[in-house]
Amino acid sequence: MHFVVIGGGRIGMFLAKRLLHEKHSVVVIEEDPERASEIVRDTQAIILCGDGCEPAILEQAGIERAEVIAAVTGKDEDNFVVCQIAKEQFKVRRTIARVNDPENERAFNELGIDVSIGATVILGRIIEEEASFSDFVELLSFKRGKLALIRVDLPEESPVINKQLQELELPPSSVLVCIVRADEIVVPKGDTVLKPLDDVIALTLIENKQQLLNYLIGNI
Numbered sequence: 762m763h764f765v766v767i768g769g770g771r772i773g774m775f776l777a778k779r780l781l782h783e784k785h786s787v788v789v790i791e792e793d794p795e796r797a798s799e800i801v802r803d804t805q806a807i808i809l810c811g812d813g814c815e816p817a818i819l820e821q822a823g824i825e826r827a828e829v830i831a832a833v834t835g836k837d838e839d840n841f842v843v844c845q846i847a848k849e850q851f852k853v854r855r856t857i858a859r860v861n862d863p864e865n866e867r868a869f870n871e872l873g874i875d876v877s878i879g880a881t882v883i884l885g886r887i888i889e890e891e892a893s894f895s896d897f898v899e900l901l902s903f904k905r906g907k908l909a910l911i912r913v914d915l916p917e918e919s920p921v922i923n924k925q926l927q928e929l930e931l932p933p934s935s936v937l938v939c940i941v942r943a944d945e946i947v948v949p950k951g952d953t954v955l956k957p958l959d960d961v962i963a964l965t966l967i968e969n970k971q972q973l974l975n976y977l978i979g980n981i
Contacts, residue, residue, distance in 0.1 A: 765790065765822045767813035767843050768834035769800045772859060776831060777806045788822040792834075814842045816850060824851045833859040837869075844874050909967050910938070913977050917957040920979055927951035932972040935965035 762785045766773050769791030780787045787806040790813040791797040797810040811818035813832065824830060830847045832840035837860060844856035857876045860866045869877035915922060921929060926937060926949050940947040941960035947953060955961070965973045 762786070762828045763823055763826050764788075765819065765824050765827045765830045765847075766806075767830070767832040767840070768859070769793075769796050769808065770833070770835065772833045773831075774800060774804060776833065777804055781805055786823075790818060790822055814839055814846070816846060819843075819846065819851065824853060827851075827853055829853070829855040829857065831857040831859075833857075835861055837861050837865045841869060841872070841874070845872075848873060907967055908964060909970050910962065910964050911970065911973070913961045913963060913974065915955060915957060915959045915961060915977060916979075918979060919955075919957070919977060921955050921977055922957055924955055925951065926953045926955070929976075931976065932965065932969040935963060935969055935973050938962045938964055 764777075764780050764785055764787050766777050766780075766787060766789045769789050773789060773791075777787045777789050781804070788809060789800065789804070789806050790809045790811060791800065792810070792812050794810050797808055801808045807822075809818060809822055811821075813819065813834070819830075824847060827847075830844065830853050832843040834840055837858075840858040840860070844858050847853040847856050855875050856873075857878065858869055858874045860869055860877050866877055931937075937949045939962045940949055940953065940955070941962070942956065942958075961977060963973060963977075
């Protein structure tokens with residue numbers, strides 16, 4: 762797959778290196794010439810120096826064949842403009858935007874960005890996850906805020922303990938993505954049996970989130 766990453770900062774370079782490791786094709790667009798020169802020596806990705814908001818630069822990056830574009834600069838307005846151009850002019854299937862100001866996250870979702878990632882929100886969720894103050898954490902929302910990716914810790918009294926996944930009657934448009942069991946990641950199958958203290962990662966519609974939590978944990 763071909764990816765275009767806008768922004769050669771720490772987030773952009775981490776993403777580029779991860780995608781390259783997965784054998785994807787990656788072009789990084791960085792506006793600052795000095796930064797562009799630095800990262801050329803630090804990655805095997807193709808680096809373009811220019812403004813990612815300019816369609817001509819996006820065309821040089823091969824946006825017409827890109828499956829995904831990720832705008833992860835430190836400027837929300839640039840990230841939004843890049844994603845809008847990618848969607849409307851080049852018909853890119855998936856757009857991902859970094860949201861630097863938490864107050865802008867809702868607007869990004871409502872205005873058509875497929876996935877908006879708020880750094881401060883994610884940090885808070887990571888802290889919440891590690892502290893384990895609750896039985897569930899909403900990890901991410903996307904598709905204009907219609908879908909939620911959640912993590913649920915199954916207590917010993919959970920009504921789904923010792924049941925096979927094929928026995929479960931999950932709420933509509935809900936699916937179990939994976940199960941973290943101690944240090945093992947279990948890919949869910951029909952005959953997979955849920956056990957106490959499993960960490961379940963699930964995808965569901967926002968409006969069905971509470972129903973899913975009640976089903977997995979019990980009434981809360």
